[in-house]
Amino acid sequence: MTDLGAKVGASVGADVQGADIRAAMAEVVGAGQVLTGDRITEDYCHDEALSMPAQRPAMVVRPASAAEVSAVLRVASAHRLPVTARGSGSGLSGAAIPEPGGLVISLERMNRVLEIDVHNHVAVVQPGLTLAELDEATAAHGLTYPVYPGELSSSLGGNVATNAGGMRAVRYGVTRNQVLGLEAVLPTGEVIRTGGKLAKTSTGYDLTQLIIGSEGTLAVVTEATLRLYPRPPHQATVLAPFHTVDEVARAVPNVVHSGVAPLILEYIDGFTMGAITHSQQLDLGVPTEIKEKAQAYLLVMLESGHAERLDEDTEQLGGLLTELGAIEVYVLPGSSARRLVEAREKAFWTSKAAGAHDIIDTVVPRAAIPEFLAIAAEIAQRHGSMVFGCGHAGDGNVHLAVFQADDQVRSAMLRELFEACMKLGGLISGEHGIGRAKKRYFLELTDPATIALMRRIKTAFDPEGILNPTVLLES
Incomplete structure (x- = not known):
């Protein structure tokens, strides 16, 4: 047991005899990092699930290390205090909503990039780090972490907990395809490490994959080792309106099989396209007569390390989409493409506002x-x-x-x-x-x-x- 663990072990023992749980928590993380009463803001009481009401916890603690998380969980376990781990609270399923009268472990202070390993194409990060912060850090090295679930303010810990995906999954897969290892704290306070900077492993049960997607029910993740990729310098975005959603859906396998390896392959129905372009005041240059015919759109983004290869793939894709029944095919200019992708990523907020x-x-x-x-x-x-x-x-x-x-x-x-x-x-x-x-x-x-x-x-x-x-x- 660490010095911190020994200290808290003593606190827990005293608490069983009647000492205040808050005092035990304050001894672990510092009194200023233990929130109760009016100091618990509404942000800690909900996530973004539309159908789930907010619930107020009894206490929020904000640890700064795995050792502090371990100590907090020892206290909670001793008192059977329900615990909710929280990152940015951007989830859509209610998993970050606390138990009434329970404890929230907010990981907002554990928000550092611990390492960018350029040689192994790996990042080691804490769970409170956001995707936007990681993207900025990797860009400086010409690398990228490819999971973009639609909200760059989401935390890496939350992404691991929900096995977040996003638009780029068609090429790169989801979070579980990009996490090589974890540090996690069990509810008993034990700290475990799984995986590492390894391309593969065949050593016992794969605890990394078991914890990913477990929605905070098995352990609290305190560190993640992530796979990185070279950041391609060239991108092209193609938008193809179709008469029906069915035509779009039937075109998708053909695009996948064509060999152009899309980075993004999205369908958007006509109502949603109208809503997101209106909300973002986005003019894509699609004539009114085309909009009136189109019930659905296919959005395809390609990327490449070579401009010439990208041009060839874009031309091939345009011809294929025309053969598959697209009313028209538009290669969007960079600014319009970026804004449309951003608008599509924020479709949830558009739906919520509607x-x-x-x-x-x-x-x-x-x-x-x-x-x-x-x-x-x-x-x-x-x-x-x-x-x-x-x-x-x-x-x-x-x-x-x-x-x-x-x-x-x-x-x-x-x-x-x-x-x-x-x-x-x-x-x-x-x-x-x-x-x-x-x-x-x-x-x-x-x-x-x-x-x-x-x-x-x-x-x-x-x-x-x-x-x-x-x-x-x-x-």
Whole structure:
């Protein structure tokens, strides 16, 4: 046990005899980093899930090291105090909403880049670091971390917890494809290290991958070792309007198979395109008569280290899209391309401003997108609801903004949508996670044997059940 651990161990012992938990926490992180009462601002009480109410914790602590996180968890475990780890609070599933009367471990002070290893193409970072901060640090070395889930203020710890994805997943995969190793603290206070600066490993259970996507229910991540890539200097963005969403969805496999290796391959329905371009005051140069014909758009971004190769790929892509039925093909100038990609990344905020009652992120096999979208439209119509959306067409991740104010009607509709998705070989969430918002559907629709195994894993990591006890699985 470290000196800090020994000190807190003594504090815990005293606390069992009646000392105040806050005093024990203050001894670990300093009195100024323990927040209670009016010092707990609203930001600590919610994430960005549209359908989940905010909840106020009893206490927020802001540790600055893995040793402090370990000590805090020892106190919490001794008192069976429910714990929610929090980064930027940008999640969409309710996993960062605290338990009423519980403890929030805010990782905002653990926000450093510990190392950029140029030779091994690796970054070692703390969990409170944001994607924007990491991007700035890697750019200075001509490198990039390729996971962009749509909100650059999101934290790396939160990305690991939810296995965040984003538009570039079609080329680079999601967070779990980019995390080589972790430092994490178990609820008992034990600190473990998994993986490292390694391209591969075949040594025992892969605890790195088990922790990724566990939504704060197994351990608190205090450090992540991330894979980096050379930052290509040349990009081109192509926008192709189509008459129907079905035509767009059916074009996607052909683009993937063409060999142009898109960095981004997104579908955007006509309503969503109109909303995001209007909200961002973005004129893409698409004539009104084309907009009136187009029910959906395909957005494709290419990248390359060589300008000539990029030009060839762009020309090939344009010809292919025309053959596949595109009304027109536009190669967007750099400023318009950047603004459209940014607007697409912020589609959630556009949907929220438009009054959406929920956002879902189902994932289906890529070839099943047309069938799922047709089923989703029929289900929404039958329930007197509206669904609009966009999605990562290259990897089958369908994002739908749901407009239905009645909670019971919306719940019944969502269950049908998720069930239809799973019958097509898909899953409830492609990147936002289950959290609290989708837990009911997850537990109802997932094989009971799978749920039982997950519960046994949860117990092995967290015997007192203190980490996010009402997230993902019932405690």
